[in-house]
Amino acid sequence: MESSELRKVGLKVTLPRMKILEILETAEPRHMSAEDVYKILLEAGEEIGLATVYRVLTQFEAAGLVTRHHFEGGHSVFEMNQGHHHDHIVCNQCGKVVEFIDETIERCQEKVARKAGFTIRDHSLIIYGDCNRKDCPNLKS
Amino acid sequence: MESSELRKVGLKVTLPRMKILEILETAEPRHMSAEDVYKILLEAGEEIGLATVYRVLTQFEAAGLVTRHHFEGGHSVFEMNQGHHHDHIVCNQCGKVVEFIDETIERCQEKVARKAGFTIRDHSLIIYGDCNRKDCPNLKS
DNA sequence: TTCTTGATGCGAAAGCTTCTCATCCCTGTT
DNA sequence: AACAGGGATGAGAAGCTTTCGCATCAAGAA
Structure with a gap:
C-alpha cells in the first residue's frame, strides 16, 4: 500500500x-x-x-x-x-534514456567544486548522443 | 573586424x-x-x-x-x-558562474557512453551549489 | 457525522521562445 | 552607382510549459 x-x-x-x-x-x-x-x-x-x-x-x-x-x-x-543518485544518457533520435553512475565522475565533481570554493547542493550531468540501435527511428517524441 | x-x-x-x-x-x-x-x-x-x-x-x-x-x-x-569545451558551477544564491574543465570527467563520459553503445554528440554538466563568498547575497536574479 | 483545513479542477495568466508576414537591406550583378 | 532578388528584420500574435486564483470538494480529527 x-x-x-x-x-x-x-x-x-x-x-x-x-x-x-x-x-x-x-x-x-x-x-x-x-x-x-x-x-x-x-x-x-x-x-x-x-x-x-x-x-x-x-x-x-x-x-x-x-x-x-x-x-x-x-x-x-x-x-x-x-535511493541512489544517477546521471543520464539521452538519445537525440529516439529519446531513449539510459541511467548510469560513475564514482570517478562523482569524486571529480567534489574535487572541482571544492577547488572553486563551492559547496555542492546538486548536479546535473546529461550526455546527449545517438543510441545506434537498429530499432532507433527518428520519431523523436 | x-x-x-x-x-x-x-x-x-x-x-x-x-x-x-x-x-x-x-x-x-x-x-x-x-x-x-x-x-x-x-x-x-x-x-x-x-x-x-x-x-x-x-x-x-x-x-x-x-x-x-x-x-x-x-x-x-x-x-x-x-575554442575549448568546459562545464559550469552555478551558485544557487547569487547566480555566479564558474567554468571548469576536468579531463578525467571527460574521459569517463566517453567510457560510459561507449559502454552503453552510444555515440556522444554533446553533454551538459552543471553543478549547483553555494559559492560561500562574503559578498554573495540572496538576491538571486 | 460534523467540522476545519488543505487539496482539487478549471480557466486564466505568466514566462520563455517561436512563428507570421509585410517591409527592409545585404550582396552579387548590371 | 543603381538594380534586382532573396534572405533578414521588427512587431505582434501565437505556442508551449508551468503556475496562479478561486470556488468547490474531500481527507483526517473530534
Whole structure:
C-alpha cells in the first residue's frame, strides 16, 4: 500500500496523489513529463487537472520522492527516486534514456567544486548522443 | 573586424548580427540570456526585436559560434565559444558562474557512453551549489 | 457525522521562445 | 552607382510549459 509513503513525508493521502504515485512507480518509461502523467490519467478515465499533476509532482520533489530533470527543449521530466543518485544518457533520435553512475565522475565533481570554493547542493550531468540501435527511428517524441 | 567571423560561417553580415556578436564578445558576464542581450541593445538605443535576438542566437549556435546552456528555471543562457569545451558551477544564491574543465570527467563520459553503445554528440554538466563568498547575497536574479 | 483545513479542477495568466508576414537591406550583378 | 532578388528584420500574435486564483470538494480529527 503506497499510502504509507505519502504519510511518511507528511502529505495528505488523496486520490490524485495515490494515482500519480502509482503511475510513477509502475509505468514505463520511468522518465515522464507532467503532460505524460496527465495523459495516462485521462486515458484511465480519471478526472484530474493538469495543474494538479504539476502541483503534486512539485510536492513529491520537495518531499524527496521524485527527482526533476531539465532535459533540452525546455520541458522537465520526473522520475521516481530509487535511493541512489544517477546521471543520464539521452538519445537525440529516439529519446531513449539510459541511467548510469560513475564514482570517478562523482569524486571529480567534489574535487572541482571544492577547488572553486563551492559547496555542492546538486548536479546535473546529461550526455546527449545517438543510441545506434537498429530499432532507433527518428520519431523523436 | 568581426564581419569576417560571420562570413566564415556562411551568415550574411547584417547590423543586428554584428551588434549581438560584439555584445557576446565583450560584455560581462559572459553568460547571458536572450533577454539580457536584448536589454543591452535597447539601452544602447538600437532598434531591434526580441525575436531577432532569438533568431540570431540560434543561428550562432548552429554555426558553432556560441553555445546554449539549459540552466534550471526553464531559461537558456548563451556564451561565446572560446575554442575549448568546459562545464559550469552555478551558485544557487547569487547566480555566479564558474567554468571548469576536468579531463578525467571527460574521459569517463566517453567510457560510459561507449559502454552503453552510444555515440556522444554533446553533454551538459552543471553543478549547483553555494559559492560561500562574503559578498554573495540572496538576491538571486 | 460534523467540522476545519488543505487539496482539487478549471480557466486564466505568466514566462520563455517561436512563428507570421509585410517591409527592409545585404550582396552579387548590371 | 543603381538594380534586382532573396534572405533578414521588427512587431505582434501565437505556442508551449508551468503556475496562479478561486470556488468547490474531500481527507483526517473530534
